[in-house]
Amino acid sequence: MKILVIAAHPDLNNSRANKALLQGLNKNNDAIHIRKLYELYPDWNVDTEKEQALLLQYDRIVLQFPFYWYSCPPLLKKWFDDVMKPGWAYGPGGNRLVGKEFLIATTTGGSDKSYRSGGDNQFTISELLRPMERTVTKCKGTYLPAFVCYNANALTYEGLEREANRYAEHIRTLMPVLAH
Template sequence: MHILVINAHPHLQDSRGNRALAHELETYELIHFHNLYEQYPDWNIDVEKEQQLLLAYDRVVFQFPLFWYSTPPLLKKWFDDVLTFGWAYGPGGTQLQGKEFLAAVTTAGTEKQYRSGGQNAFTISELLRPIQATVTKINGTYLPAFVLYHVQERTDEYLAEQAKAYVEHIRQDAAALMY
């Protein structure tokens, strides 16, 4: 399976969690790492190029740190620009039908903080609903997210272990992820 990882961390070089995940991906031939902030520092997204990338892969992973309970702004712009009417959805918009998508998210908060009644009041699954709704709108298959919590307080060894688990997660068969 060919996997496209769309990374949307505005300061990847300063990130501990996302950088650990990205580093682990380097050794896998069938995984392509696509860094939006590096590719588009001027925020002028090449829509046709991005659409062709989406078509070339079986599974798409959106890797990002949770920013104010959402995606970083360039990833939101990417959704707005690339997933166009008539191409990704609407009449004739069947290009991504059946393609698999999932989110890989890092947070500063603990898992306990991301639950009903916790400090953030919502689970990560609830906060990722807009992405799930987007995938549903484009007739894709939304797979369970990979979440790395409390990244600033983790050891380098822990992050390296979780990076291996991340790669295992995104490479796993869809049926196994959903059950």
Template sequence: MARVLVLFAHPAFERSRVHRALVPAARSVPGVTFRDLYELYPDYDVDPPSEQAALEAHDAVVFQHPFYWYSVPPLLKQWQDLVLEHGWAYGHSGTALRGKSVMHAISAGGGEDAYAAAGYNRYALPDLLRPLEATVRLCGMEWRAPFIVYGTHRLPAAGLAEEAERYRAQLEALATGSTTPLGVEA
């Protein structure tokens, strides 16, 4: 069993239909640790040591968040800037994260058709995630295909339940042997 850490970042969770469905699904998976970053750091005062300790204690990391302006919400950006330190996460002696797998779990307002060369977002969503992917790879971690919920604005209730179930399955796969980290322990 791989230990999975879900880092959840949503500044207005109470108003999000999709994440209110996804969060209970994530919490229900055995072996998953769920950290709600906006509850932990309501004033953006991220504590790097405890975040680093949480990362070290897990084999896989899931960043669950809405897709704001083709990127992460501001607290998650703050988290990246403060927690992924040189000499710990990357650089010559920065090996703490090596070999762990990373998956982003993203909700996007636009439909899959909007995230295409012909759509109004012009690029496929995984292409827009390239900066996040580069971040993960620079830290020596393995980039997993993202979990994406498209078209959240017009998702019916039944669709929400389906997506929650799909998310649960993804997390279970990550937690079981099939997706154990490939890297060798440093």
């Protein structure tokens, strides 16, 4: 399975969690191709044709980012706007992503217990990721269960390493196993 990871962290140099997750992938699997969106597009001028062509080459697209205000950092939102075009991703003639697997991987400051009804953040991550889920299903892609690294800022070095191993395994797990 060919996996593309699109990592969207505005300041990877000062990241702990997302940096550790990416380092774990480099260590664990060289078949995974990583693209760091903020480094590729410092001017935010997303190359639509290039991004679209890349998506076609992979079976599974992982969108990795720190959870910011219950959503993704803004360059990833722009990536969606610039890449998921009518006539290509959806609408009449827009069938290029049919069946392609998409998986969200995010790190949160909040704990797992805070992301539930009655918890501090009130909603589950699955609920809060609905707009991205619907973007994928609108394009007839397959939306897979997300990977979430909770409590990211409080994790020790060992904790981050554990999460990185869990991440590397999660994104390589085949759909029937991930979804059941």
